[in-house]
Amino acid sequence: MKKMFTRSSRHYRGITTSFYSICIVLGTVCVILNFTVPEHVGSTAFLPCKLQSEDTGTLYIKWEIGSEIVFERHGEETYQGEGYEERVDVPVEKLRKGNCSLVLRNLKLTDAALYTSYKIVRRTKRSATPKTVELSRVDLSVDGK
Secondary structure (H helix, E strand, C coil), X not given: CCCCCCHHHHHHHHHXXXXXXXXXXXXXXXXXXXXXXXXXXXXXXXXXXXCCCXXXXXXXXXXXXXXXXXXXXXXXXXXXXXXXXXXXXXXXXXXXXXXXXXXXCCCCHHHCEEEEEEEEECCCCCCCCCEEEEEEEEEEEEECC
């Protein structure tokens, strides 16, 4: 027997589908934007970041404040931004397992900021240039106590 839908049941299914779609999108945005990490001067902060999958190839991760690079890893090579030398890292062994969290040691009051992490998506046959994708935003607050 053929199933019949009334106008109201089709309308209800459409609203429900739209509602679930909006929740999924908003949930993804909230995961990216809602990290706040409170820490104290002199302590070590772990700014959370998680890749969707593990990678065994050449790994790339970058953490920035605005357009200022704090830390960048491309495989075994690293760059530590001015003022962050010897204090920041994303350990390669953790990165291979999908953990791209930034370790920031010996915190200073001036470290308080909004940090953003990025990865490069591998090139495809259609795209000659790599694409940078935002992974997370973490608001670090540093207490002087």
